[in-house]
Structure formats: structure tokens, C-alpha cells
Amino acid sequence: MHLKKLSLLNFKNFDSQTFDFQEKINCFVGNNGVGKTNVLDAIYYLSFGKSYFNPIASQNIKHGQEFFMVEGEYDINERIETFVCSLKRGSKKVIKRNDKEYEKFSEHIGHLPLVIISPADRDLIVEGSDVRRKFIDSVISQSDKLYLKTLINYNKVLQQRNALLKYFAANRTFDALNLNVYNEQLEQYGTIIHQKRTSFLEVFTPIFEERYKMISNEKESVKLVYKTQLDAAKLTELLVQSLDKDRMLQYTTVGIHKDDLAFEIDEFPIKKFGSQGQQKSFLVALKLAQFEFIRRQSNKKPILLLDDIFDKLDDTRVAQIVALVNEDNFGQLFISDTHEERTEEVVKRTNQPYQIFTL
């Protein structure tokens, strides 16, 4: 699978622009702020129906314009398919495959597998557990439709349970039977998610460790530790135990929405004890493992976006990563960088066809 052509209309800083891409390597070069990351984000948009960088959809419309449109023409198993994402101010976003609108966005996820490596990944280390949960969810969802469906259902029930807890507090009332209906549904969906996250990490962790070794030359040991309350007890039991607390706080304090993934280096949290270089290598290894996991599960080679990669790693490490493109495992690669010469230097060494777009 590869992206042949990308057209942007009023997307962030672009008026109207079309790119014809190489099957293997494409690079965007130019000064700070010219829109290199925005092009990568448009490609991300086509895969996920949202921006990697800006969660407020309307802020991706060019200032002063009423709508944006991103169109991608893909070669999927030698068939041309067209995907369009568009958004009009004040309206719902629309995603179309070959001119047909999806009824649900979730149907689209996994269709155009993609992995992005960007300086913004630092959030995975520095921010709260929700960012790491989203990471796990996005990796599993790209190859497991049932997971995404179950997660959506879990979140719906969770919202309903939280609304009920608020209602109890506001009306000074309580109805155990009513709450129990939600507890059982949360247990049903939560157990599936817990099992799927556990088995995902069993497969994912060794891939990650191997990728880290490759990037860091085996100097230190790294670990991913799945932290979940559901290892200790069934969710319905936990919900009963936390009832008083939940009623007091008016939201659900236990469940898979509290899971976390601890990042450790030589048994210590990387956030506090990892050097900047180690943190960078950790994140890149995590993303390369994501790539490999999706490739194995879906049998498709995800598109790989390397945003400002030189900002994260020294030239040798970048060369190591880009050299991987030579391996058959990799598909299409998009790179953004401020320096044309160093980018060209690295991609030339792969002996793969490449194209450089100067923005």
C-alpha cells in the first residue's frame, strides 16, 4: 500500500496544493514554519480522521476559510482507492472512501495503517496516563475491530454510570439495582479490554525491547509494565469496593480507564531517570515496535512518517532507522527536516527511489 497523490485545500497553512509521491521515500524540506509537519499531519488525517497535533478539528481549517479538504489517492494491492477527509466550520467532519461516506469513523480505522514518529511523542513520557492509554488503544485498534468497538461501548457505559452517580448526589438518592446494570456492563466490556491489552503487551514488549537494543546498542535494559487494577480482582468486585468513594467523588474511580503503562529504564521510571537521549531512543523504539506489531497483525506495511527526526536523534541513529527502509519490512516513508543536504545524504544511502519537496 502506498500514497500516490495528496491534495490539500485550505488545510492549515496551505491554500491549494497537490503532491505526487514516490512509492518509497518522500522528504519535505524547508525552513521552520513552512508547513512540513502540516503535510505529514494531512497524511495522518487520512488514516485516523483526525490531526496528530491539534485535537480541535476546526483549528485545522486555514485561517479565514470556511472548510478544509484533504484527499489521498492510494495504491492498495494495485487498486487505486481515494479517501477524502473534509470539515466545514460548524458541521461534522466527513470521511469518504471512493466517494462513499462512512457511517462510522471507526469503520475506517486500520484501513490505511500508519505510524508517526514526532517530537510531540514526548507527551507519552511526560504527560498523564491517558496519553499512554491512547497509544495502546491506537496500536491495537488498527488491527482489531472488536477492540475498538468494545472500547467505545465501555466508554459509553462509563459516561452513563458517571451521570447516574451525579444524579444520585444531586437528588440525594441511591438505587443499587440501577447502578448494578452499569457495573455488569462495565465488567463485560472491561474484561475483554483488559485481556486484549494483556495479550497485546505480551507480544509487543519483546518487539519493543529488540528495537530499543537496535537503536541504543544494548547499553541499558528497558521495560514496559502494564499497570491495571484488573489484575487483582474482577471489575464488579472493584466497583463494589469503591462504591462509597465513587458516590462521594461522583465518578467511577476504578476500571480499565485507569490503566497505565509504566516506562522503565534499568528498573527506574524513564521520566525521572532517563537521559534525554535515552528518552528519545525509547520513544523511537516504541514507535518502531508499533510499526512492526501492526505489520505482523494486519499483514500490511504501515506508512511511516518521520517528523523532524534529526531533532530527536543524532545522524548515525537516523541513518540506522532510514537504512531499515531497505529491509523488505518497510513500505512508504515520509520525512520532514529543515536541512535538505543532510536529508538527502541519509536517504541516498538507502539506494531507494526518493523525492525531495522543498516547501
Ligand SMILES: Nc1ncnc2c1ncn2[C@@H]1O[C@H](COP(=O)(O)OP(=O)(O)OP(=O)(O)O)[C@@H](O)[C@H]1O
Ligand atoms: N489553521 C491554520 N491556518 C493557517 N496557518 C496555520 C494554521 N495552523 C497552523 N498554521 C501555520 O502552519 C505553520 C506551521 O507549520 P508546520 O508546523 O508544518 O511547520 P514546519 O515546516 O514543520 O516547521 P518546523 O521546522 O518549525 O517544525 C505556522 O506558520 C502556522 O502558523
